[in-house]
Amino acid sequence: DQQVKQNSPSLSVQEGRISILNCDYTNSMFDYFLWYKKYPAEGPTFLISISSIKDKNEDGRFTVFLNKSAKHLSLHIVPSQPGDSAVYFCAASVTPNSGYALNFGKGTSLLVTP
Amino acid sequence: DVKVTQSSRYLVKRTGEKVFLECVQDMDHENMFWYRQDPGLGLRLIYFSYDVKMKEKGDIPEGYSVSREKKERFSLILESASTNQTSMYLCASRAERTQTDTQYFGPGTRLTVL
Numbered sequence: 001d002q003q004v005k006q007n008s009p010s011l012s013v014q015e016g017r018i019s020i021l022n023c024d025y026t027n028s029m030f031d032y033f034l035w036y037k038k039y040p041a042e043g044p045t046f047l048i049s050i051s052s053i054k055d056k057n058e059d060g061r062f063t064v065f066l067n068k069s070a071k072h073l074s075l076h077i078v079p080s081q082p083g084d085s086a087v088y089f090c091a092a093s094v095t096p097n098s099g100y101a102l103n104f105g106k107g108t109s110l111l112v113t114p
Numbered sequence: 115d116v117k118v119t120q121s122s123r124y125l126v127k128r129t130g131e132k133v134f135l136e137c138v139q140d141m142d143h144e145n146m147f148w149y150r151q152d153p154g155l156g157l158r159l160i161y162f163s164y165d166v167k168m169k170e171k172g173d174i175p176e177g178y179s180v181s182r183e184k185k186e187r188f189s190l191i192l193e194s195a196s197t198n199q200t201s202m203y204l205c206a207s208r209a210e211r212t213q214t215d216t217q218y219f220g221p222g223t224r225l226t227v228l
Contacts, residue, residue, distance in 0.1 A: 009154070032214065043118070043204055043219030044157070051214070089156060101147065101172065102217060106156035 003027045004092050006105035013112050019077040021108050023090030026071065030092040034102065035064060035075050038087045047088070048075070080112045117141070118220035120205050126226045133192040135223050137205030144210040146188035147217065148172075148180065151202040163188055164210060195227045 005024045013019045021035075031052040036044035050057040050064045050073065057064050063076045077084055087109045091102040121136035139146065147162040149172075159172030163182040177199060181189040188207075192199055205220040 006156075034216075036219075041123075041222070043206075043221050045219070046216045049214065049216075091157075101159055101162050102157075103159075104149075104157040106154060 001026075002106070003030075004090055004103045004105040006088075006090055006108050008108050009106070010109040010111070013080045013110065015082055015112055015114050016079045019075075019080045019084065019110055019112065021075040021077075021088050021090075021110065023073045023075075023105055024071055025073075025092050025103075027092070027094070027103075028071065029094045030103070031095050032093045033064070033066060033073050034091045034093075035062075036089045036091060036104075038089065038107070044089060077110075080110075082112050082114055085110055085112045118205055118207055118218050120203075120220040120223050122223050123221060124224050124226075126228065127192075127195050128228050129196060131192075131195050131227075133195050133225065133227075135190040135192075135203055135205075135225070137188045137190070137207075137220055138186055139188075139207040139218070140186065141207065141209070141218075142185065143207040143218075144185070145208045145217075146182065147206040147208075148178075148188065148190045149204045149206065150174070151204055151222070157204065160190065195225075197227050199225065200227045201225060 034049040035047040038044040066073045087107045089107045090105040118139045148160040149157040161180040163169045179191045203223045206217040208217045209215045
């Protein structure tokens with residue numbers, strides 16, 4: 001049963017505009033959330049994370065927002081660049097959990113057009 | 115820089131063969147993970163290991179086994195490969211200090227079972 005859901009398989013945005021990727025979760029025990037970015041033929045790379053004690057975390061062009069009551073998080077990319085075109089995975093984990101294994105969503109493929 | 119390497123980028127095997135996928139990390143991480151990535155299904159956890167000789171089943175362990183004889187190496191074994199095991203296999207590692215320690219992924223092995 002998918003505990004982390006990314007309901008939009010794909011998103012297309014123009015260069016310079018904002019990209020908003022959404023993620024919903026069902027397990028209220030999740031307390032740490034991450035976004036990973038994946039290019040074709042490469043492994044995922046860590047992008048940004050947020051703890052459940054916060055509602056926002058910012059790193060350069062990337063901001064993650066967490067709404068615990070709605071069990072929803074979103075990743076904002078401003079401004080979007082063509083190099084941001086990739087698949088973005090939302091992931092979540094629970095404390096304590098041996099190895100802090102991550103539960104991943106199915107991913108959203110972002111295309112940033114010039 | 116953390117480096118996670120996987121023994122093969124591409125592998126083609128026949129149904130019934132025994133398949134070994136090797137993963138090595140160079141950062142003395144305690145935790146190691148095997149995922150598979152399939153279109154429309156995202157990343158699913160097969161097995162993880164939180165220490166040498168320790169292993170735990172993930173969400174989809176059926177048809178797989180693992181071995182962790184040394185801290186830096188985590189092997190995924192397909193005892194008798196089947197066509198439904200055709201997939202992208204991703205290895206990851208992380209330190210076990212805190213929940214916020216990042217999982218680092220290898221480049222992946224694309225396995226085709228004929």
